[in-house]
Amino acid sequence: MTNPRWHILREDSAVTIARQLPVRFDLAVTARFAAPHPVSLTALAHQIRQDIWRALQRLRGFSPVVRVAQAGAAIAVEAGGRCAGPTGGAADRIAMVLDSPSNRQRWLAHARRRT
Template identity: 50%
Template sequence: MTRTSWHITRTDSVLTLSRRLPARFDVAAETVLPAADPLRLAHQIRQDMWRKLQRLRGFAPVVEITAAGQGLRVRAGGQVMGRLPANAAGLIADVLEDPARRARWIRHASRRAAQPDSRADAKDSHRFAAKIDMEAESAS
């Protein structure tokens, strides 16, 4: 069984995903995205940000998502325990403004709202198949 070490902090309109508590932004960039599942969106942004900045020594990603009208305001960045390069905020902004990434994040985060828990259906599919088989056998 896997254990997640990500801290998810929720208030009325803000979700924060961080590796360490308290969440701290030594470096950050912001953007606005259409409405979607904030937790799924935060994880997607964190993964792409980490891929871009994983060589930054002591970097601990933080993603903060705030409901803003019809969309979401995203602040991404994090805590840096070492020296902070001058271009770190620019690298994060590049990740946040990449059209292909944004489309993938929204597609992934919107899927949850459109589909009810499909994992439960997949988990119980053997029961449905067995029930169908039993009905077919009893009808013969």
């Protein structure tokens, strides 16, 4: 098994989680949603990464990268990652994961508990 650790890059009001450095977005989808309460950006990024991985784990050569940033009362998310080959509709699958109201509700509830 390969190294199970994730690289967590923290900036002023943003967190990026990647398996490999340097961070590379060969494939990227952005989303923005409201976060009325303070949340742990790291916990939120990990939850999003897990769901992106579940949606794309059969995509050969895919390595997820998620960047989450606080933007006032909103959260800006950039999700995607490295791809070694053709992406074949992967952006649409990532967009579906990010746009799901039930996913967002679950992610925010988890991230609120971690603050």
